[in-house]
Amino acid sequence: xxxxxxxxxGLVKPSETLSLTCTVSGGSIRSGTYYWGWIRQPPGxxxxxxxxxxxxxxxxxxxxxxxxxxxxxDTSKNHFSLKLTSVTAxxxxxxxxARIIAAGTxxxxxxxxxxxxxxxx
Amino acid sequence: SYVLTQPxxxxxxxxxxxxxxxGGNNIGSKIVxxxxxxxxxxxxxxxxxxxxxxxxxxxxxxxxxxGNTATLTISxxxxxxxxxxxxxxxxxxxxxxxxxxTGTRVAxx
Numbered sequence: 461x462x463x464x465x466x467x468x469x470g471l472v473k474p475s476e477t478l479s480l481t482c483t484v485s486g487g488s489i490r491s492g493t494y495y496w497g498w499i500r501q502p503p504g505x506x507x508x509x510x511x512x513x514x515x516x517x518x519x520x521x522x523x524x525x526x527x528x529x530x531x532x533x534d535t536s537k538n539h540f541s542l543k544l545t546s547v548t549a550x551x552x553x554x555x556x557x558a559r560i561i562a563a564g565t566x567x568x569x570x571x572x573x574x575x576x577x578x579x580x581x
Numbered sequence: 582s583y584v585l586t587q588p589x590x591x592x593x594x595x596x597x598x599x600x601x602x603x604g605g606n607n608i609g610s611k612i613v614x615x616x617x618x619x620x621x622x623x624x625x626x627x628x629x630x631x632x633x634x635x636x637x638x639x640x641x642x643x644x645x646x647x648g649n650t651a652t653l654t655i656s657x658x659x660x661x662x663x664x665x666x667x668x669x670x671x672x673x674x675x676x677x678x679x680x681x682x683t684g685t686r687v688a689x690x
Contacts, residue, residue, distance in 0.1 A: 497679070499679075499681075506667065506681060506682075506683055506684045507616075507624070507667055507669075507681040507684070508681065509678070509679035509680070509681065512679070520678075522678070523582075523678075556623055556624075561629075563630075564612075565611075565612035565614075565630065565670075565671050565673070566671040566673075566679070567614040567626060567629045567630075567669065567671070568614075568616070568624075568626065568669070568679075569625075569626040569629070569635065570625070570626075571623040571624055571625070572623060573622075573623050574623050
């Protein structure tokens with residue numbers, strides 16, 4: 461069964477770069493029928509898509525975050541990563557990674573357990 | 582950008598039916614997916630492709646979509662259904678945008 465696990469620092473200082481990695485187990489990130497995505501959820505609030513990547517490296521970003529986001533993939537390690545630059549307290553959130561089923565209309569399944577990242581000095 | 586609006590909360594008695602709405606401009610022309618999120622847990626998929634159910638999701642969960650409203654219906658509600666529910670659509674234009682609804686907290690009385 462496919463599983464995803466987020467990892468990275470839980471505390472980032474304002475103006476610095478948030479970095480997270482999502483490790484995929486139980487399946488290959490190179491599968492042609494899937495994309496891989498990042499979603500965030502501020503405490504007590506809703507879900508926001510951050511961006512997505514295909515195993516080839518093709519990326520798609522939320523326009524509201526595009527100037528600060530980079531998503532990359534390492535197929536040899538079966539993981540993909542997120543970098544968010546110039547963070548502020550407003551970026552404090554639980555960050556989830558998820559597999560995206562690409563079937564003419566795309567959805568997220570399954571999700572990782574999530575990683576809380578707090579932006580604070 | 583496309584906006585999906587859900588009622589913030591609703592309450593339902595055990596054994597009754599919960600209907601969670603997701604409003605969007607001509608949402609019936611898009612395909613809607615639904616997620617359930619229990620406190621402290623990651624979301625899980627409970628409906629995809631407007632009305633399909635992933636394996637392991639009870640038949641009590643069903644989706645529909647028409648006009649300007651998509652609906653997730655939970656029949657014979659149980660205490661374990663208490664959670665936040667989010668709808669989601671995919672914009673298949675160049676930006677490949679994913680839009681989530683605002684979320685509905687369902688309380689089981």
